[in-house]
Amino acid sequence: MSHTLYDLIGLAAGVAFILALKGLSHPKTARRGNLIGAFGASLATLVVFFHTNEDSSLPLNNLGWILGAIAIGLVIGVPAARKVQMTQMPQLVALFNGVGGGAAALVAIVEYLNLGDKATTAEVIFTVFTVIVGCVSFSGSIITFMKLQELMTTRPVIFPAGRFIIAATLVSVLGVGGWVVNSLGTTPLLILAGLSLLFGILFVLPVGGADVPIVISLLNAFTGLTVAASGYVLDSTLLIIAGTLVGASGTILTRLMAEAMGRSLFGTLFGAFTAKPQDAAAAGEERPVRSGSPDDVAILLNYARRVVIVPGFGLAVAQAQHTVRELADLMISKGIDVAYGIHPVAGRMPGHMNVLLAEANVPYDQLAEMDEVNPTFGQTDVAIVIGANDVVNPAAQTTPGCPIYGMPILEVNHAANIIFLKRSMRPGFAGIENELLYDPKTMLLFGDAKASLTKVVSALKAL
């Protein structure tokens, strides 16, 4: 295969990666995007077997080893990815990212050994870069994996003088890196790799459980850059493009993720050192809830077949009746089956919800009484509870003696997903805590109901 053709196919794979990322940024095209990416990657892998240039000829050297290694990789990777449970996917991604970083570091090392003295300074610099970042990514990812898999504590691990140790490690990594560039040699390179691995561990240990996904995303971007650097050393446009793409999009993505979780990137990475340890402990005491963004809510709604809206006093306080109707209309126009589940004592006056919803001209036939709607929650994909609380509180059925015990409730707990729109974790009229807020099926969208709904509507329109 001519070098030009090879390069062109490589470029085509690069284009496939661009299209893959583009596709992955939209729910409608995400799956197709991923397939395009897989196609690009397969293409690139395939043609490398037919690639010849001045100093190599077909078939490749060590072809057996190569094919065997690929087979092993397949045997490990595919079943792992196939069998993993939904909830464990993040740690698997972390692991995959780590091995990718490791691979990049190994490639750099081998090429370094191979080039020996022929290496230009630039090539050595890129090699050093790849080794450092690849190793950090590798060991860092392993730690995040262990945290997520709960093989170790999910709390930030703080040790005395932690920041000094980390700083010292970083300085020595850079020092050894400089040494390698100046004097070349295998030993310094291996020392460099070792120190970088250590740094990766130290770097991730202090990060708290909730922030781990952000760190994975950052390490992912890092790995991308190592791939780009390897591309330079191996003179492969494809690797440069693919690596840069991942590096750039990964960086943006990391920032977006941090924003979506309401954290600063800096705080995530170095928070454990700046914050006082007892804070972290105190935060650990609170029971975890799952809070989402308007986008998350919109996506849940967009892919639902049946949605039940449960309004309560908070809807009236927020005067969000017009907005909720807009949301319902939008869902209906998307072919989603929408009903309002009206609890007889929702609000603060008999018929309070009716007054509100009539004002927004919600057709009467969309309103369902409690007895009518309760049996349908089993077939409901999403129950969206807007400023209601007591009327969906399972304590009414499960906690004899509590003030609302015996009151019939809207059984939203039977729906596949529950979304709560409220401003805080405060209880409702009866003043008792609602266990449903802590249910794993529940997603909380904090904020004034009207503001939240407006955002959900925009997000849903954008899908």
Add this chain to the structure above:
Amino acid sequence: MSHTLYDLIGLAAGVAFILALKGLSHPKTARRGNLIGAFGASLATLVVFFHTNEDSSLPLNNLGWILGAIAIGLVIGVPAARKVQMTQMPQLVALFNGVGGGAAALVAIVEYLNLGDKATTAEVIFTVFTVIVGCVSFSGSIITFMKLQELMTTRPVIFPAGRFIIAATLVSVLGVGGWVVNSLGTTPLLILAGLSLLFGILFVLPVGGADVPIVISLLNAFTGLTVAASGYVLDSTLLIIAGTLVGASGTILTRLMAEAMGRSLFGTLFGAFTAKPQDAAAAGEERPVRSGSPDDVAILLNYARRVVIVPGFGLAVAQAQHTVRELADLMISKGIDVAYGIHPVAGRMPGHMNVLLAEANVPYDQLAEMDEVNPTFGQTDVAIVIGANDVVNPAAQTTPGCPIYGMPILEVNHAANIIFLKRSMRPGFAGIENELLYDPKTMLLFGDAKASLTKVVSALKAL
């Protein structure tokens, strides 16, 4: 200046152009974007004076000529751009585009003369491409300029056997192009230039007045590609990047423009040949109206200080009261002064608009009676007339004998801009035509009021 530094500055200019286009795609950043572009262009122009390489030294040859030519260009270009009236800007852009195309063609010709036999085939191919497309862009733009400036008819110019003549010209252009590539030589190149100029004229003549902007955009994209091709010949990364950017974005933009105007690109370019001539004539009879998109409306509203909403029967028919309130709330939240101007007989029942707007909970103090609102139209930036017609029809004041003569009206014609939301050009209850629809200040947004308003709200939110 070292070649690397020179190249890096060129790349910086390329980045400036990317940022310029990015900025220009958003109202808020558009001006800044343009300035960044201007900065990039100045930078690129400046450093070329300090650029040295193997076969040239500073100062540049012919420096006086170069500086003089730039001075002449400035003396012509700046005042023209400064003095032109708002309405004439499109033709000026066409003209500028044309001279840019011409410049690219000339650069290619000179470089060709200069290279002589040293030119590689690839270079010659790119030169031929630049000459053809640059000349087409030049002559085509001149014709569009003349059409827009009404120096010639704005109607499609159709001549007998037109399509055959055009096809023949195209074939000869390609033929001569091939000849140049094969045999080289100045004469064939000049013939090629001449034929390309002719083709440019023939290509644009059949396009009708309304489609001209689309053609300008297309020629603009073409010119971008010639610049990229020149970049190849001159070995300038900057020109390649800048030219490609303009080529790509120009292509997308052309498509977007055609879509926004509800035309297919193909139909625009070749419509005159496929449509029957009498159709074109008949279409010419209709009085022109200015119809806009929801985006246009949103931008007008976004930059207004005072907006008066004039509802009418159409609002009631569309049951768009909730949506209009949403729009008003959104504008108010942006600090725009919003009032509803209620005509006493708007709708079909006394107080019809009150009933509607009260349902959407529009605060009573936002409603202004006719006598109250009429004196304020002079200070109103946008009057948005939603499904009303008779109540704003100036015929009531100007046309004695018409059915509504003598009825007081809402004097929206005193507002700086008028937007009409209606479904068609049909008149209202009184059945008489409304001159205001043809007013140059008026923009029409066709469609059901509710659907249109929903789109405007989304567009306004996105700003």
Add this chain to the structure above:
Amino acid sequence: MRVVVPREIKDGEKRVALVPDVINKLTRLGLDVVIESGAGVYSQATDADFTAAGATVKSGDVLNDADVVLSVQPLSPQQMATLKKGAITISFLSPVTAADSIDAAASAGVTAFSLELVPRISRAQSMDALTSQALCAGYRAAVVGAELSPRFFPMLMTAAGTVTPAQVLVLGAGVAGLQAIATARRLGAVVSAYDVRPASADEVRSMGAAFIELELEALEGAGGYAREMTEERAAKQRELLTPYIAKSHVVITTAAVPGRQAPRLMTQAMVDSMAPGTIIVDLAAETGGNVEGSKPGEIVETAGGVRIWGGKDVPSQLPFHASFLYSRNVVNLLSLFTTPAKDDQKVAFNLDFEDEIINGAAVTHAGARRGAK
């Protein structure tokens, strides 16, 4: 020039032809306004209010030196006779029901304007008292329906069960009907409506109510009014409407054809088919009734427990705002032919019978009844 507002003498008439806050519009033109003492008593305007607004309040005979008399109901023949020659009257004055007053006006040499005859052109909308009073009547009809009904209008889902919304049917969707629709809908009722005019389907829907489509030809007359229907069509219409009527909790009828008896939309049999507790509000009771058995000014309860409210002077039941709107209509008409005082020029009336409105509304002039309209 003296503009006089006498007390209304008709029983049940609670409006007044001028309310205090429009008086300055007349005095500004240079007119003197005289109000008979007690004229505003039912519409919440005291003599003191009138005086404060710039009018003169007088008792006793106020008509003899009047140049213009403004009233709601037609002046009686006796009152007409006391007017001086050339005087002008503006009031409701139906050629059909007030023929004697018109004759008296003609013989007294009075120029009498009838608000019923103001043409329904755009320019005259501000003088259109039929519309403004129909607006009051329509609102009133829905409020009365709600007041009489043993049911809630809105839907309410409560701990004690769900109250279903009232089904309200409006027959005749002119000005009054549309306002009745709007008001009933505001209260939360489910409203449907029927009218014979083709344009009314869109108008009804524009109020958010359902329009009942019957397979019958439309009846559009001149000026946006309906035409009278034949007895055959009337029977067919009644038959087709029966199922809709049977499931309604409140029926409001407003159908009218200008200058005719009100069309009979519901027979006794239809009324009898309705459930006990149903309310029928017949705004047309005074002109013959849309509903068989309705009596103006009374609530008739049938053996089947259906109550029929017969409208009588309905706008008078909202006296404050009915007078408010009526006054403005009258003032706008008067202003149309008044040349205001200016410099040393005195205020004058200028009856230009070329003007479509003046020509249309004047019933008598210069001692004669004007051509039939």
Add this chain to the structure above:
Amino acid sequence: MRVVVPREIKDGEKRVALVPDVINKLTRLGLDVVIESGAGVYSQATDADFTAAGATVKSGDVLNDADVVLSVQPLSPQQMATLKKGAITISFLSPVTAADSIDAAASAGVTAFSLELVPRISRAQSMDALTSQALCAGYRAAVVGAELSPRFFPMLMTAAGTVTPAQVLVLGAGVAGLQAIATARRLGAVVSAYDVRPASADEVRSMGAAFIELELEALEGAGGYAREMTEERAAKQRELLTPYIAKSHVVITTAAVPGRQAPRLMTQAMVDSMAPGTIIVDLAAETGGNVEGSKPGEIVETAGGVRIWGGKDVPSQLPFHASFLYSRNVVNLLSLFTTPAKDDQKVAFNLDFEDEIINGAAVTHAGARRGAK
């Protein structure tokens, strides 16, 4: 076991304690339902409807063999006396105003439940007849206000001028007050409201009305009810409310404190300060009146042209739905202590006085009046 519904004997009482469509809930439990002939006549339920629903309709004395008697108003002492020992009655039965009936029940050995005393806990909401009837009263208050007012409630911009919206003031924003707010707002009025409970500000605003903040301490009592206020505070409150009252076109008062006279919110002087045509709807007229001079069941017109509508049996004025809701409350309470028939087990009543609701609501049992509550 026989459940009996006698005709209501109190004048003006138009409700019935069971409506036909809940009867199957009782028969399904295994109970026999006997309705006195004509019991439903005012609430649109004929004897035939009851029979069709599975009840037995009887004339004459129905009480003597009753196991359970359901009624709206308390049975008279005479009626109580005719009951067999151990019988159960469910009705309104205020320890304050119906003391003689309670005594009679105690001496007859009857277990009498008072709906006023059902505790206001979440579980009892479906039996809370005070709430369901207050709902009817609140709706009614706003409708009556609109009906009586000489003004439009909504704003209307018309060719004859702009009708400004009515200003409605609601004093006391409990169940009835909130519903009055909702209804007046639906009609387009501009509503403001005041209440002494601190939670009510949010509740009022959640209805879209304006809450009037007075600089006075809040008065929150037990169970979400208000406390009585001192005369000093009452005077202060009246003074602070005066400007709001003066500019209102309709005032609706619903203030109550359980077991007490209704608080006096408006004095004669305040009423006199209002413009003619103003309407006051006093829902508390029967318990002493929030407004000085109001008379239950009457419309009092003051010299200043203000009309005060005094509420009397207000829910009875919406008899169909008031009965509908009341029936469900009663049935829910009865079901609470009924063990349904099952297999060969017969239906039985099981009065568990450990249950907060039964304990709270039963006033007499086994020949004695139960502890003061």
Add this chain to the structure above:
Amino acid sequence: MEPMAIVSIFVLAVFVGFEVVSKVSSTLHTPLMSGANAIHGVILVGAIIVADHSTTNLELGLSVTAIILATINMVGGFVVTDRMLEMFKGNKK
């Protein structure tokens, strides 16, 4: 520069060009077109380079013409775009 590099740059620049303008609102179509038009005025750089290379009068004449045209395109283009965009001169925020 290697052809492969040029192709890669070209392909990537096409993507950037597409992405960057793909969501522009229609009111900005004309200013955007005008701005893009001004950008291709950097052909001025090319014109200067060929003027530098010019040896014959013909070449010089043509390249001087090219410089004039390119300058008009570039400078005029940015100025006219700026004028179009004056309406967005943020009267608030």
Add this chain to the structure above:
Amino acid sequence: MEPMAIVSIFVLAVFVGFEVVSKVSSTLHTPLMSGANAIHGVILVGAIIVADHSTTNLELGLSVTAIILATINMVGGFVVTDRMLEMFKGNKK
């Protein structure tokens, strides 16, 4: 390839990367990260190239390890991403 070309490609690819994901909704953050992660699995290509170049056992051993790791990254990455995206399997439209 010339350094300038590489820098240009790098800069342009950065822009493409930024633009392409800049508006992604938060529910797609995880799949997108996972997909990007799979993409950098193309280091497999690099690993194969160095395996081809390998002459010593050390080199071969390292590069075979690299191939295994890279394959896991790439193939596993795409598969797991696909599984994550199953919820978007358009149950309608």
